[in-house]
Amino acid sequence: MYRIRFHGRGGQGMKTASRILGAAFFLEGFEVQDAPRYGAERRGAPIFAFVRADRSPILERGVIPNPDLVMVADDTLVGMPQAGVLQGLNAHAVLAIHSTTPAGEWRQRLNTDARIVILPPLFDLLDAAQRVRVSAVIAGAAACLTGRVGRDTLSQAVRTELADLTNTVIKDNINKALQAYDEMNEFKGIAEPQPRTDTPLPTGWITLGLDPATLAAPAIHAAANSVQVRTGLWRTLRPVFDYSHCNRCNWVCGSFCPDGVVSADENGWPRIDYDHCKGCMVCVAQCPKHAIQGMPEGWAAQQTMPTPPSPDRKEAAP
Amino acid sequence: MSPKSQFSGMKDLPKTHLLAPGSAMCAGCGGLEAVREIYDVLGGKTVFVNAAGCMTLMSVYPYTPFRGSWLYTAMASAPAGAQGIRDALDILKSHDRIGEDEDLDVVVLTGDGSAYGMGLSSTSGAIDRDLDFLYVIYDNEGYGNTGQQTSAATPHGARTATATSGIGVAGRKKDLFSILAAHEPAYVATVIGAEPLDLARKVERAKTMSGPRFLIALSPCPTGWGFDPQLSVEIGKLAVKSGAWPLKEYVDGRLVHNRVPKPLVPVEEYLKRQGRFRHLFEPRKDEFTLMDIQAQIDAYWAGVMDHDGA
Amino acid sequence: MTQRTLITGNGAAAWGARLAGAEYMPVFPITPQTEIIETLGDWIGKGEMGGRMVTLESEHSMITAAGAGAATGVRVFTATSSQGLLYGMEMLYTVAGWRVPLVLVNVSRGLSAPITLEPDHNDILAARDSGCLQIHAATCQEVVDAILIAYRVAEDARVRLPAIVNLDGFYLSFTREPVWLPDASKVAQFLPDMDPDEFAFRADKPVSAAVAVLGGGPYSYFRYQTHLAALGAVEVFEEACVEYDRVFGRSYAPVMAHRLDDAEIVFVMMGSFATKAMDAVDRLRAQGVKAGLARPLLLRPWPQDAIRKALTGRKAVVVVDQNLSMGFGGVLRGEVASALYGQADAPGALLGYVGGLGGRDITFAEFAEMAREAETAAAGGEAPPTRLLYTQAELREVRNLQTLAHAQGLTPGGEGRS
Structure with missing residues (x-):
């Protein structure tokens, strides 16, 4: 059985990618399961989808803990433990990343035995108009890596799954899917089903005992501890201040930020809490002085963020 | 507006924020923006009583963004939950089992799905009983948490997950403001996060009153309405400027419009930025429906002029 | 001063709330329960009883307010019946999950459709899996006693769950019987003031209660803890019964026995x-x-050990269910069977009867016939299928009604069978 996981962010089309690949396998005569998995998280948060394909009826269900192939649409997720990209990967597995960073560098950076394949950039994640394309590209690459889906079948699967869209968009996506498929040609068929061990592991069962009701009620006895949830990980664009243009009005960026992560420091300079900024870019769109710019997160993470001028520059502010 | 407001201008708006970040609302959520602005003024000496909706995921075990308290009830009965807490606090106070300093303001927080529909009976009952509470409605004009299906708050001509073809929803948005005002509660106001000064003054005003008080916050929803999250505030402002979302208050038995947009920005400017109305512009413009929507807004404001004598 | 007075089951329920010192009473009228809230309202109005009564606009809201009041740390009483219990069902499950103590009296009444007034237990049994404890009273005396016991068990730190006290509409609710009203001055010995513990909304103690829980692991934990607390309530209930006997001189147990000692045929x-x-x-x-008769006073938690003790070693057990699980049969019979399966010395036969639906009488002749069938089944080692207690005369009456309702002619093939 093929077990394939797709990692991206909410809104990046991983569900559609899993459906295109699922449809392709189905058209090739496989039994198939495809499903997305999400919880409370929203657009921008790490999510995953998965596909199972086999020649016999599939009896497994739910998430795939030990995948044969992992497809990553957004390479900023790879190093993020919360995204679980590397979870369950062994030396047999293939990790395919859509990235400009070469495989060698990923190999150095990551603590994984998996074989790493790089899918060269075929879409711009930051361009909302290309969102569908992400699905087609990732599915196309995955189809080739399994070696079990032909080009014609892939085209048909894209057409089936994107049937609601216009013919032009469908054609563009078929082309992109095939382009990704061809890019992966040298790795065709390297993702193979892993043999499954049928020796049951210890269950680790316990007999659950009664806890005091105060402990056993679903209640949080704390205030404002959601700061421990780093929603900054959802961000693909980072708002960055150009303090030379900021007039410290504060009310625009500070009031409009839905998450309240822009606050004024003791000198009245606005500061962004990047641990929690979800990257909605409302502040960028609203700042009348254009003192905030949106930077790609991957790039911005490597930079030193500008710090507010010292208080004595106060008079310089208009 | 009361001249004694501590919010005389934008510069008076809070510069630090009370509601902790880290909750699972979408990036650019207009509902969260409004709730956060409201919370800044209300403060943490509050207990929020919630009904099923997007904001139920504000507090997911083991994390909460609130400085005060929170109780999730069910979809239909958050105002009844507020009744139970308010009554119990009053009983405890009357027996000196808690002091004034331990008391809390009770705030209901629900979406339009609950407020306009399933929870309306519970809301009406709470007003009948003159319950001392504030009810904050984040109105994103659909059942947002389940993927934006049509609710009683969905406007005419919007497409939703359950109205995917034709002009979308044929019905009209329910006038919850008037339904609430007809109960003659202490206070009803419409607000929007994109107008934070107006919002802050209204919260401040509601806070000083007792009895049933309502804030209906139109909540631009990037996910459900189909727009880039960065447009959240721009679309909110256009909702006000186009007259689609009148900022108004029912107070002391009188209806007051806080802002009469003059001239009205054509509603197309508001609609065309949203995916849920794209079918009114592409592949060809649906002049009939657009005129119909504009006519509804014009008629509303013509009525306001007559009424207010403006 | 202890006194014996003639009061209805509804009156006894109101006295239970009054003696328990219920502080908060969210209510909503429904027959045959309404007399309870009318009585409470009258007492509060006259100043004979403290507390605050608030009429909600539905049972769903009523149970929400009850749970929220309890979660804020006051002693809550509420009451409903049949359709009302079902209308509030979502909140019964919900407030149990909040782990808050309160007492709800349900006055049993048959469920719609067709809508009716007289009792059976389908309403209360629909709440069987809610997490609320269930005590089933058989007399007006038991109603008042059970309410005081219910508060003590529900508020026990080991339990912290809502409790429902059930009494039958008409047969108890509107029927006066002599009742020993517990001496108010002794109630405090038995039922201490409610300790809200950490469960309370206060400005200086922020708590986010009843929050969403994601993932099967945490969800299983919280749900199973509620189950464990309910299971443990059997012992807490037994302790409360011992204490109740000590203070008030009336003895109760999870399963009440009547002439069980040497009984061969046991009715349940x-x-x-x-x-x-x-x-x-x-x-x-x-x-x-x-x-003999074994009568579960406690249905949830299910007093499995006491049931086994009462029923093993008997020739035959006859369960008479005043309820009907469509497509299954009697609920209680299923519960009893699960308790007895695999037990050494299990009874020779387990017979199920459904009777008393919508207040339909059960006669001595029928009990005698059930006992006879039980003897036969025990001798033959095979129990007959579940039977509805129903007579030729009753069917004849229905046929007459069907004729008057012009329903007969609609049946393909003409007249219905008699």
């Missing part, structure tokens, strides 16, 4: 109709039939 019934079974047992005994 709940609620007020069980006293009909007691009468039948006495009359059968007079005829030489060794009959």
Whole structure:
């Protein structure tokens, strides 16, 4: 059985990618399961989808803990433990990343035995108009890596799954899917089903005992501890201040930020809490002085963020 | 507006924020923006009583963004939950089992799905009983948490997950403001996060009153309405400027419009930025429906002029 | 001062709330429960009783307010019946999950459709899996006693769950019987003031309660803890019964026994109709039939050990269900069977009967016939299928009604069978 996981962010089309690949396998005569998995998280948060394909009826269900192939649409997720990209990967597995960073560098950076394949950039994640394309590209690459889906079948699967869209968009996506498929040609068929061990592991069962009701009620006895949830990980664009243009009005960026992560420091300079900024870019769109710019997160993470001028520059502010 | 407001201008708006970040609302959520602005003024000496909706995921075990308290009830009965807490606090106070300093303001927080529909009976009952509470409605004009299906708050001509073809929803948005005002509660106001000064003054005003008080916050929803999250505030402002979302208050038995947009920005400017109305512009413009929507807004404001004598 | 007075089951329920010192009473009227809230309202109005009563606009809201009041740390009483219990069902499950103590009296009444007024237990049994404890009273005396016991068990730190006290509509609710009202001055010995513990909304103690829980692991934990707390409530209930006997001199147990010692044929019934079974047992005994009755006072938690103790070693067990799980049969019979399966010395036969639906009477003749069938089944080692207690005369009456309703002619093939 093929077990394939797709990692991206909410809104990046991983569900559609899993459906295109699922449809392709189905058209090739496989039994198939495809499903997305999400919880409370929203657009921008790490999510995953998965596909199972086999020649016999599939009896497994739910998430795939030990995948044969992992497809990553957004390479900023790879190093993020919360995204679980590397979870369950062994030396047999293939990790395919859509990235400009070469495989060698990923190999150095990551603590994984998996074989790493790089899918060269075929879409711009930051361009909302290309969102569908992400699905087609990732599915196309995955189809080739399994070696079990032909080009014609892939085209048909894209057409089936994107049937609601216009013919032009469908054609563009078929082309992109095939382009990704061809890019992966040298790795065709390297993702193979892993043999499954049928020796049951210890269950680790316990007999659950009664806890005091105060402990056993679903209640949080704390205030404002959601700061421990780093929603900054959802961000693909980072708002960055150009303090030379900021007039410290504060009310625009500070009031409009839905998450309240822009606050004024003791000198009245606005500061962004990047641990929690979800990257909605409302502040960028609203700042009348254009003192905030949106930077790609991957790039911005490597930079030193500008710090507010010292208080004595106060008079310089208009 | 009361001249004694501590919010005389934008510069008076809070510069630090009370509601902790880290909750699972979408990036650019207009509902969260409004709730956060409201919370800044209300403060943490509050207990929020919630009904099923997007904001139920504000507090997911083991994390909460609130400085005060929170109780999730069910979809239909958050105002009844507020009744139970308010009554119990009053009983405890009357027996000196808690002091004034331990008391809390009770705030209901629900979406339009609950407020306009399933929870309306519970809301009406709470007003009948003159319950001392504030009810904050984040109105994103659909059942947002389940993927934006049509609710009683969905406007005419919007497409939703359950109205995917034709002009979308044929019905009209329910006038919850008037339904609430007809109960003659202490206070009803419409607000929007994109107008934070107006919002802050209204919260401040509601806070000083007792009895049933309502804030209906139109909540631009990037996910459900189909727009880039960065447009959240721009679309909110256009909702006000186009007259689609009148900022108004029912107070002391009188209806007051806080802002009469003059001239009205054509509603197309508001609609065309949203995916849920794209079918009114592409592949060809649906002049009939657009005129119909504009006519509804014009008629509303013509009525306001007559009424207010403006 | 202890006094014995004639009061209805509804009156006894109101006295239970009054003696328990209920502080908060969210209510909503429904027949046959309404007299309870009218009585409470009257007492509060006259200043004979403290507390605050608030009429909500539905049972769903009523149970929400009850749970929220309890979660804020006051002693809550509420009451409903049949359709009302079902309308509030979402909140019964919900407030149990909040782990808040309160007492709800349900006055049993048959469920719609067709809508009716007289009792059976389908309403209360629909709440069986809610996490609320269930005590089934058989007399007006038991109603008042059960309410005081219910508060003590529900508020016990080991339990912290809502409790429902059930009494049958009409047969108890509107029927006066002599009742020993517990001496108010002694109630405090038995029922201490409610300790809200950490469960309370206060400005200086922020708590986010009843929050969403994601993932099967945490969800299983919280749900199973509620189950464990309910299971443990059997022992807490037994302790409360011992203490109740000490203070008030009336003895209760999770399963009430009538002439069980040497009984060969044991009836199992709940609620007020069980006293009909007691009468039948006495009359059968007079005829030489060794009959007895085991009556679960506690349905949730299910007193499995006591049930086994009461029923193993018998010739036959006869469960008379005043309820009907469509497509299954009697609920209580299923519960009893699960308790007895695989037990050494299990009874020779387990017979199920459904009777008393919508207040339909159960006669001595029927009890005698059930006992006879039980003897036969025990001898033959095979129990007959579940039977509805229903007579030729009753069907004849229905046929007459069907004729008057012009329903007969609609049946393909003409007249219905008689």
